[in-house]
Amino acid sequence: MNPGLLDLILFSEKRKDFLLLLKEGPKDIEEILEKLQVPRTSLLPQIKKLKEEDLVIHEEGMYRLSTIGEIVVEKMQPLLDTLSVFEKNEEFWADRRLAAIPPHLIKRISELGDYRLIEPDLSHTFDLNPEFEKYLLNSSCIHMFFSYFHPQFPALFLSLAKKGIEISLVLSESVYLRLVEDFKEEGKEFLKMENASLCILEKKGVEIPALIASANRIMILGLFNESGRFDRQYVISLEPRAIKWGEELFEYYRDMSREIKLN
Incomplete structure (x- = not known):
């Protein structure tokens, strides 16, 4: 695809929305104007440009995608979905260590969908984020990898396990050592529970996220910044595709880990 055609498609909201609308099927001009909510005088020149590039066909009063247009729009959607993820919080993504996400999943980052970014709550500076905790407490199954330590984590995970929640944890080596040194009894009690498992990441030299959690109805991702x-x-x-994406990221790190058992 030449740069002129890329500019034609991506750098006009009217042309882009028009093409995506025609992906649903042929439309007459009245339906198009009603759904796009744009003036006829501003849309018709954009349609003319798309027709000149053989992306759109107009016959018998109906507009439809050409064969080339169908191929282009099919390939355009994943790109637009990916751009939407990054554009939603550009500064956040620009300052993250994305190497912690393996190539096969970074290519599918559009699957995060309509995500939200939770910011630190100054009124809970030394506590776990209340919203983060609420989502975990409302789950029946939790898979989590984390490589930063919070002193409230051991009590939280033990309480989750005691509620009957199925919980599988993968820890970085540094977090595991902290758990063993300072929260040995909580760790032992956790490992005694049939619905709980604990693994330690063994592979060295890999970029890792701060946290990845996949639960019944939510995916939570925390990434280290460039510093x-x-x-x-x-x-x-909360989107099903994002939860599946998060589960695959968790499994990626679990596959590089070994399970810890009580002696």
Whole structure:
């Protein structure tokens, strides 16, 4: 696809929306104007440009995508979905260590969908984010990897397990050592529970996220910034595709880990 055609498609909201509308099927001009909510005088020149590039066909009063147009729009949608993820919080993504997400999943980052970014709450500076905690407490199954330590984590995960929630944890080596040194009894009690499992990441030299959690109805992602710090900003998505994406990211790190058992 030449740069002129890319400009034609991507750098006009009217042309882009028009093409995506025709993806649903042929439309007459009245239906198009009603759905796009744009004046006829501003849309018709844009349609003319698309017709000149053989992306759109107008016959018998109906507009439809040409064969080329169908191919282009089919390929255009994933790009637009990916751009939507990054454009929603440009500064956040520009300052994240994205290497913690393996290539096969970064290519599918559009699956995060209509996510939200949770910012640190100054009124809970030393506490876990209340919203983060609420989502976990309302789950029946939790898979989580984390590589930063919070002193409230051991009690939280133990209480989740005691509620009967199925919970599988993967920890970085540094977090595991902290747990063993300072929260040994909580760790032992956690491991005694049949609905709980604990693994430690063994592979060295890999970029890792601060946190990834996949639960019944939510995916939570925390990434270190370019300075190597975790600023407690979480990406949260409730969309089924995002939850599956988060589960695959968790499994990616679990596959590089070994399970810890009580002696």
